[in-house]
Amino acid sequence: MIEEKLRKRLKKAAAAVICISLLFLICGGVFSAYLENTRNQLLREQVIIEAEEYKSRILKQLRADFQTLSTLSVFLGSEGSSDRELLAERLSQTQKYNDFVTMAYYDQNRRGVISNEGETPLSNAELSELSAEGQEGIERALAGETTVSKLFESTITNRRVFAYSVPVYEGGQITGALAATDQIEIFSDILSGDTVLGGGGYIHLIDSRGDFLIYSSKTVIQNATSSIFEGPYLSEASTNEVRQAMKNQKRIFSTFSYEGRTYPFLLEPIGLNDWYLFCVNTGEGLAAGPGSSTRVAQIMFAATVLLIVLLMIYSFRILRSYSQELLHLAYYDPLTGAENMSRFRQRLTETLKTSQGSITALTIRHFPFLIEIFGKEKADQLLCEIKEIANKHMEPGEFLCHDAEDRFYLFFRETDTAVIRRRLKAFIKEVEEISLFSSTDYQLAVYCGVTISSISDDPAAEAESMLTRIHFALDKAKGGHSSTVWFFDTELHKQEELENYIESHMHSALQNGEFKLFLQPKMDLRNGALNGAEALVRWQTGSGKMIFPNQFIPLFEMNGFCISLDLYMVERACRQIRFWIDNGMEPVPISVNQSRLLFFEGAYVQKLTQLLKKYRIPARYITLEILEGLALDNIDELNTKIIQLQKLGFRISLDDFGSGYSSLNILGNLKIDEVKLDRDFLINAAGQEQGRVKLIMEEIVRLAGRLGISTLAEGVETKEDEELLRAIGCGAGQGYLYSRPLSAPDFDERYMKTRSQEAEIFL
Numbered sequence: 001m002i003e004e005k006l007r008k009r010l011k012k013a014a015a016a017v018i019c020i021s022l023l024f025l026i027c028g029g030v031f032s033a034y035l036e037n038t039r040n041q042l043l044r045e046q047v048i049i050e051a052e053e054y055k056s057r058i059l060k061q062l063r064a065d066f067q068t069l070s071t072l073s074v075f076l077g078s079e080g081s082s083d084r085e086l087l088a089e090r091l092s093q094t095q096k097y098n099d100f101v102t103m104a105y106y107d108q109n110r111r112g113v114i115s116n117e118g119e120t121p122l123s124n125a126e127l128s129e130l131s132a133e134g135q136e137g138i139e140r141a142l143a144g145e146t147t148v149s150k151l152f153e154s155t156i157t158n159r160r161v162f163a164y165s166v167p168v169y170e171g172g173q174i175t176g177a178l179a180a181t182d183q184i185e186i187f188s189d190i191l192s193g194d195t196v197l198g199g200g201g202y203i204h205l206i207d208s209r210g211d212f213l214i215y216s217s218k219t220v221i222q223n224a225t226s227s228i229f230e231g232p233y234l235s236e237a238s239t240n241e242v243r244q245a246m247k248n249q250k251r252i253f254s255t256f257s258y259e260g261r262t263y264p265f266l267l268e269p270i271g272l273n274d275w276y277l278f279c280v281n282t283g284e285g286l287a288a289g290p291g292s293s294t295r296v297a298q299i300m301f302a303a304t305v306l307l308i309v310l311l312m313i314y315s316f317r318i319l320r321s322y323s324q325e326l327l328h329l330a331y332y333d334p335l336t337g338a339e340n341m342s343r344f345r346q347r348l349t350e351t352l353k354t355s356q357g358s359i360t361a362l363t364i365r366h367f368p369f370l371i372e373i374f375g376k377e378k379a380d381q382l383l384c385e386i387k388e389i390a391n392k393h394m395e396p397g398e399f400l401c402h403d404a405e406d407r408f409y410l411f412f413r414e415t416d417t418a419v420i421r422r423r424l425k426a427f428i429k430e431v432e433e434i435s436l437f438s439s440t441d442y443q444l445a446v447y448c449g450v451t452i453s454s455i456s457d458d459p460a461a462e463a464e465s466m467l468t469r470i471h472f473a474l475d476k477a478k479g480g481h482s483s484t485v486w487f488f489d490t491e492l493h494k495q496e497e498l499e500n501y502i503e504s505h506m507h508s509a510l511q512n513g514e515f516k517l518f519l520q521p522k523m524d525l526r527n528g529a530l531n532g533a534e535a536l537v538r539w540q541t542g543s544g545k546m547i548f549p550n551q552f553i554p555l556f557e558m559n560g561f562c563i564s565l566d567l568y569m570v571e572r573a574c575r576q577i578r579f580w581i582d583n584g585m586e587p588v589p590i591s592v593n594q595s596r597l598l599f600f601e602g603a604y605v606q607k608l609t610q611l612l613k614k615y616r617i618p619a620r621y622i623t624l625e626i627l628e629g630l631a632l633d634n635i636d637e638l639n640t641k642i643i644q645l646q647k648l649g650f651r652i653s654l655d656d657f658g659s660g661y662s663s664l665n666i667l668g669n670l671k672i673d674e675v676k677l678d679r680d681f682l683i684n685a686a687g688q689e690q691g692r693v694k695l696i697m698e699e700i701v702r703l704a705g706r707l708g709i710s711t712l713a714e715g716v717e718t719k720e721d722e723e724l725l726r727a728i729g730c731g732a733g734q735g736y737l738y739s740r741p742l743s744a745p746d747f748d749e750r751y752m753k754t755r756s757q758e759a760e761i762f763l
């Protein structure tokens with residue numbers, strides 16, 4: 001029970017620990033996701049701000065380059081551009097003051113001059129010699145547009161360049177177009193700074209196909225690729241969404257993976273030539289800045305959760321060890337270390353589910369004196385030694401416990417009394433040899449009560465029953481000078497149980513009318529007529545059980561209760577006779593058994609006369625049956641009493657004659673009216689000694705007849721019995737041949753109703 005409870009409590013505690021820990025972890029997860037989200041949001045915003053910044057710087061550079069070119073075109077326009085030699089020289093001069101790779105001028109005839117950085121200028125170039133992108137720029141400028149081309153392979157320098165083209169006006173007319181190429185690397189300075197995301201990021205410049213225009217040296221991807229779509233870095237989903245965004249010239253955040261890590265990036269359109277800034281956040285350096293504070297918070301939070309979880313686990317462990325301690329206290333005896341009664345009871349129930357066995361309860365003879373004489377410490381030591389010895393005698397699957405004081409219980413998986421006795425003998429021998437008191441003459445002895453299990457559907461009930469039975473057995477074992485083993489005896493116990501019931505219920509039973517009057521007819525052997533009845537008591541308990549007189553009369557004779565019961569039965573008999581008279585039935589005398597104690601009670605005669613008075617019946621209807629044993633002590637006193645009663649009208653019958661120390665003398669000396677030959681005579685008469693018994697009976701009947709004593713034989717069971725009695729001249733018979741004792745109503749039904757008719761006729 002306790003174990004169960006503790007286990008449940010521990011389970012609850014464990015569940016609580018797990019739940020709370022989980023709750024904390026979930027909270028932690030949500031919190032850190034929130035932090036992460038906020039951080040990402042912040043980072044995105046920062047990336048956008050920075051991308052905008054770089055975008056504006058690139059645009060500023062472009063604008064500056066246009067500015068330079070436009071200013072130059074104005075000069076060219078105002079000075080005239082017909083002298084191509086001069087024009088070439090001028091372009092070459094100008095180029096020294098700017099960073100353009102090539103500068104070129106073409107007139108409306110698509111002829112022009114080209115100045116290459118560090119080379120002699122070309123004064124008679126044809127437009128058609130230029131690359132397609134160059135030509136397109138010039139053509140559009142000649143038509144009045146200002147353009148920046150995409151990157152192309154310059155036919156002049158064989159370098160990848162892009163070109164600015166502006167128209168040249170002369171007197172309001174477009175006379176030519178001025179172009180300048182520049183290498184994309186001019187933006188490198190802008191983009192390669194360490195300042196991208198505070199050092200935690202880098203920026204590539206890409207075109208609308210995803211090809212790199214400027215490839216940042218700080219890239220995380222170490223394998224050189226020419227396009228962002230090249231290689232396995234962008235997932236299919238990322239690729240699709242990036243392409244979609246590029247189609248619409250939209251800003252997009254996405255991710256790519258490299259060496260197991262995911263990097264977020266921003267694709268920001270510059271708004272010129274379909275160029276994009278590809279900004280990657282590596283999550284390092286200063287870019288980790290805002291993240292690092294979140295991380296600190298996360299770490300702090302994780303540490304707190306961990307601490308709480310650890311604390312909870314710690315307290316759970318304490319609780320568990322405390323529970324185990326409780327369990328130990330609940331199931332073990334602190335003195336001997338053996339298990340205690342609760343545990344024993346539990347194990348017994350468990351074991352009885354599958355097998356049978358026996359329990360032995362053991363106590364030590366005179367244990368309180370042992371404590372007094374040898375001291376508590378020695379006594380405790382003795383208990384510990386007994387436990388050790390008992391342990392040695394246990395076989396697998398067997399167990400023992402130490403209950404209070406000197407009481408031990410041992411369970412053997414054994415039901416054979418001989419084997420149990422042998423094993424206990426060996427065990428007791430060792431106990432008796434314990435050397436604690438060897439210096440004295442004291443001889444240690446133990447008392448053992450044993451009970452064997454019986455097969456039962458309910459092991460718990462059987463265990464309890466065994467533990468109850470064992471005390472009866474132990475009680476029986478106690479008291480001797482030497483060690484004793486006593487096995488529980490079911491029959492004996494039932495008897496004792498009944499006696500106990502009888503003694504504790506007799507008073508209430510008398511009050512509740514549980515003692516019933518039964519009547520057995522006495523028959524006149526000469527004419528076969530009913531000539532009386534014997535009152536025999538039956539105890540019908542409240543639960544309907546019938547208890548027979550042999551089971552309680554001897555006990556009542558010992559405890560004196562028969563005085564009350566016999567008087568009660570006399571009253572019942574009186575009442576019955578009154579009933580017969582009142583109901584017009586001719587009464588027959590009723591014989592009532594009188595015990596010795598009642599017969600010699602002071603107020604006996606007085607009480608009898610009171611009853612006769614109460615029921616207004618003549619004393620001749622009551623026969624008092626006494627036992628011959630009464631005559632043993634003082635025959636004169638008995639005779640005095642008999643004569644006194646006879647004077648009042650009572651008849652006296654001597655019961656069970658011939659069963660004890662009967663002598664024919666008694667017949668002569670006692671003033672009785674009737675002698676009842678004991679049932680033994682008829683039993684013996686049916687046996688071998690037939691002839692002799694018959695002779696004795698004949699002699700008794702004859703003597704009784706001469707003394708004026710009527711004769712009645714008990715236990716007439718057969719016709720032969722009846723014939724024998726008739727042959728020897730016995731007056732009356734009583735026995736099963738005629739009827740078993742009947743309840744008063746049954747008796748009336750069977751014998752008295754016919755008598756009433758007779759009585760009517762008689763009247």
Ligand code: C2E
Nearest residue numbers: 536537549550553569593594595715716717734735736741
């Ligand atoms: P008892 O006075 O000798 O009564 C005769 C017993 O023999 C009765 O037993 C009766 O039932 C039984 N009996 C009668 N005919 C036969 C037969 O043919 N064969 C056999 N085998 N038995 C027969 P019961 O009623 O069990 O009474 C037993 C004894 O208890 C009585 O023996 C008597 O001594 C005593 N007893 C009964 N009622 C009372 C009572 O009210 N007061 C006292 N003091 N003793 C009583």
Ligand code: CA
Nearest residue numbers: 534593625655
């Ligand atoms: Ca009797």
Ligand code: CA
Nearest residue numbers: 655656676714
């Ligand atoms: Ca008798």
